[in-house]
Amino acid sequence: MNTLELIKAIARSTPTRIVLLVLDGLGGLPDPETGKTELETAKTPNLDALAASGICGLSDPVGPGITLGSAPGHLALFGYDPVSSDIGRGVLEAVGIDFDLQPKDVAARGNFCTVDDAGLITDRRAGRISTEGCAELCRLLDGLTIENVRVLVHPVREHRFIAVFRGRGLSPGVSDSDPQQIGAAPGIIAASSPADERMAGIANQFVAQARAALAAHRPANMVLLRGFSQQPHLPTMAEIYRLKPAAIASYPMYRGLARLVGMDILETGTSIEDEFRTLTGNYGDYDFFFVHIKGTDSAGEDGDFDRKVRTIEQVDSVLPEMTALQPDVIVVTGDHSTPALLKAHSWHPVPLLLYSRWCRTDRVTEFSESACVQGGLGRLPATEIMPLAMANALKLAKFGA
Amino acid sequence: MNTLELIKAIARSTPTRIVLLVLDGLGGLPDPETGKTELETAKTPNLDALAASGICGLSDPVGPGITLGSAPGHLALFGYDPVSSDIGRGVLEAVGIDFDLQPKDVAARGNFCTVDDAGLITDRRAGRISTEGCAELCRLLDGLTIENVRVLVHPVREHRFIAVFRGRGLSPGVSDSDPQQIGAAPGIIAASSPADERMAGIANQFVAQARAALAAHRPANMVLLRGFSQQPHLPTMAEIYRLKPAAIASYPMYRGLARLVGMDILETGTSIEDEFRTLTGNYGDYDFFFVHIKGTDSAGEDGDFDRKVRTIEQVDSVLPEMTALQPDVIVVTGDHSTPALLKAHSWHPVPLLLYSRWCRTDRVTEFSESACVQGGLGRLPATEIMPLAMANALKLAKFGA
Numbered sequence: 001m002n003t004l005e006l007i008k009a010i011a012r013s014t015p016t017r018i019v020l021l022v023l024d025g026l027g028g029l030p031d032p033e034t035g036k037t038e039l040e041t042a043k044t045p046n047l048d049a050l051a052a053s054g055i056c057g058l059s060d061p062v063g064p065g066i067t068l069g070s071a072p073g074h075l076a077l078f079g080y081d082p083v084s085s086d087i088g089r090g091v092l093e094a095v096g097i098d099f100d101l102q103p104k105d106v107a108a109r110g111n112f113c114t115v116d117d118a119g120l121i122t123d124r125r126a127g128r129i130s131t132e133g134c135a136e137l138c139r140l141l142d143g144l145t146i147e148n149v150r151v152l153v154h155p156v157r158e159h160r161f162i163a164v165f166r167g168r169g170l171s172p173g174v175s176d177s178d179p180q181q182i183g184a185a186p187g188i189i190a191a192s193s194p195a196d197e198r199m200a201g202i203a204n205q206f207v208a209q210a211r212a213a214l215a216a217h218r219p220a221n222m223v224l225l226r227g228f229s230q231q232p233h234l235p236t237m238a239e240i241y242r243l244k245p246a247a248i249a250s251y252p253m254y255r256g257l258a259r260l261v262g263m264d265i266l267e268t269g270t271s272i273e274d275e276f277r278t279l280t281g282n283y284g285d286y287d288f289f290f291v292h293i294k295g296t297d298s299a300g301e302d303g304d305f306d307r308k309v310r311t312i313e314q315v316d317s318v319l320p321e322m323t324a325l326q327p328d329v330i331v332v333t334g335d336h337s338t339p340a341l342l343k344a345h346s347w348h349p350v351p352l353l354l355y356s357r358w359c360r361t362d363r364v365t366e367f368s369e370s371a372c373v374q375g376g377l378g379r380l381p382a383t384e385i386m387p388l389a390m391a392n393a394l395k396l397a398k399f400g401a
Numbered sequence: 402m403n404t405l406e407l408i409k410a411i412a413r414s415t416p417t418r419i420v421l422l423v424l425d426g427l428g429g430l431p432d433p434e435t436g437k438t439e440l441e442t443a444k445t446p447n448l449d450a451l452a453a454s455g456i457c458g459l460s461d462p463v464g465p466g467i468t469l470g471s472a473p474g475h476l477a478l479f480g481y482d483p484v485s486s487d488i489g490r491g492v493l494e495a496v497g498i499d500f501d502l503q504p505k506d507v508a509a510r511g512n513f514c515t516v517d518d519a520g521l522i523t524d525r526r527a528g529r530i531s532t533e534g535c536a537e538l539c540r541l542l543d544g545l546t547i548e549n550v551r552v553l554v555h556p557v558r559e560h561r562f563i564a565v566f567r568g569r570g571l572s573p574g575v576s577d578s579d580p581q582q583i584g585a586a587p588g589i590i591a592a593s594s595p596a597d598e599r600m601a602g603i604a605n606q607f608v609a610q611a612r613a614a615l616a617a618h619r620p621a622n623m624v625l626l627r628g629f630s631q632q633p634h635l636p637t638m639a640e641i642y643r644l645k646p647a648a649i650a651s652y653p654m655y656r657g658l659a660r661l662v663g664m665d666i667l668e669t670g671t672s673i674e675d676e677f678r679t680l681t682g683n684y685g686d687y688d689f690f691f692v693h694i695k696g697t698d699s700a701g702e703d704g705d706f707d708r709k710v711r712t713i714e715q716v717d718s719v720l721p722e723m724t725a726l727q728p729d730v731i732v733v734t735g736d737h738s739t740p741a742l743l744k745a746h747s748w749h750p751v752p753l754l755l756y757s758r759w760c761r762t763d764r765v766t767e768f769s770e771s772a773c774v775q776g777g778l779g780r781l782p783a784t785e786i787m788p789l790a791m792a793n794a795l796k797l798a799k800f801g802a
Binding site (some may be wrong): 003006010049074101257358360361362363373374377378379380384388389390391392397398399400401 | 430431438459464465466467468469470471473474482483486487490492688740742743745746747748749754770771774775778779
């Protein structure tokens, strides 16, 4: 019995409420001059007060040294094994544009690209055409029907699009057509087992029709497909935790991930204030809220230390709106670290704060990487956060007599 | 190779001795007024001195957030995976009354109950008849023989009893007859596979005979059975650790659990002093002692903060008797937390103290939840405690060259 099966066996529905506040890419690295990370630099009186009454620690998205993308990072926070529950690239892109993916759809990530007269790739991104240009080209391909399978083609950004195959007898076990190198020809899509041959045939026909339709649209005169995938078979959070969960996220990918695990998606605006207002407005209707803050990660990716500091301070300033609701359990953490100094996701463990009446508070009085090292939660994998939150909400029965 | 298999491969018998002192439900939560837990409130000069010369940490019975019962909690302390080694309800009840269960016996937990003229349950507990009344009714049923299977029926407490089926061809794969609700009829016991059909048939005949025998004994005019189970196939501690282990426990369930893993059970009295005297009296005959203190858990379950404090102080006061024996390794911990504030077992990690000449002491100078956060052992699953104790007793050879 793995942890999720164990949790499923002992979870019970109660009136208590949990708020999981995720500051994407929260963890950082110290500025060489001040010796302080982004979180340590930010003035965060409200988070510090919560840390003082709560219990702190550090969480590893999957394990020491491993850097995760946002999708597995969030799955881990929701309690799912982030490695075995890996989501295919096609599904991830579809989910990232709020596409209404059906359970049997097969989705692929597409690139518009440039091929020369010999059919060899000269630019895998077709000169990074504009998103508008991409949308126009997608309209040429969208709705093609091949052997009773409809192909839905939607733009993502610049040269990126998704191709979603909808119909009977489809399966994701096929290879990419994208060789991921210049000077090669796009590959023939191959079935990895006899059961996948129909899928491979349809995908190859789609590529051929796309090439014909795009012939006059150089530099975007060909497509490359990769990451054919179907929705993962994840048990919902309602099934595992007996929760009624809702997601508040201004970025589509996080809404999509939340939808994959069965959360209701609440309409919200683009600012942090909007998100907290949405939480307050819907507080009576759910017992679990996932609130996602994107700005910390974007600033980290851009290498903008100060903007990451300001985003953290902005979250701190609206925090009292959330604490005023008196959730039984509040968790504040990130899905991974994104130190501005690295301009990228990193493997560093993520500050973690849990507040509840029953948390057994520790001696930590500020929310920061260095203070969390001394925290009572110690260092734990991110997948343990949901069991802890559930326990603190008194939503888990005893295992064994 | 899992940890137990690894340990089994490298364990060796030596003259060194280990004492595992378990204060049941040791971990607590702070009194809101003083900010101190039961253990932090108790005056424990001897435990503190041991903590100062030893190394401390916090252990999770199975994992963060998971609350365990005493049976899996103790199995974890003995080094067994507490989830996969889960013990059936029938066996647990039998073990809990010191019943001498044989390897092929199938044990079920029974309730005397009340059924109306239509055979529907009106009270699952027969008005909670007295333990004496229960013993009398058990005598009516004890020793029935059905198809060469003897049914041994022993009272537990109030309306509770055990039915142990002893004979050839028995198996535990059958359903409960207890529907666990009022207004329903007791269920027919069903086999979960063809191999279990003999067992189901005999159990159903037993229920029918019991009903006939009890007809005139309203309110206890029927029985309900659940949790059919056999002794788990656990390797003994002698097999895994090459230890000669003994258990000192005044409560029968803990003796029973110790017996399941092959410990010798030492006769002892009901007080903490009795138990320590038993340790001293038998110290020459074994190399591993499990000493179980029940009072901490009982006080916690009763919500009696002060009594839990006093019980801890009582253990502290007799501790010098044990340290005077100069065991090579002393471990002091609990099987789980039982905070008086929660009046129940909880998920909170348990203070852990290990003393040996080779422990590499840390800076912790008092035995308490908050001090253990800073301990050199960090936070670890309870199943890791036995390997640590064995290593500190120099009873584990090197793995690999």
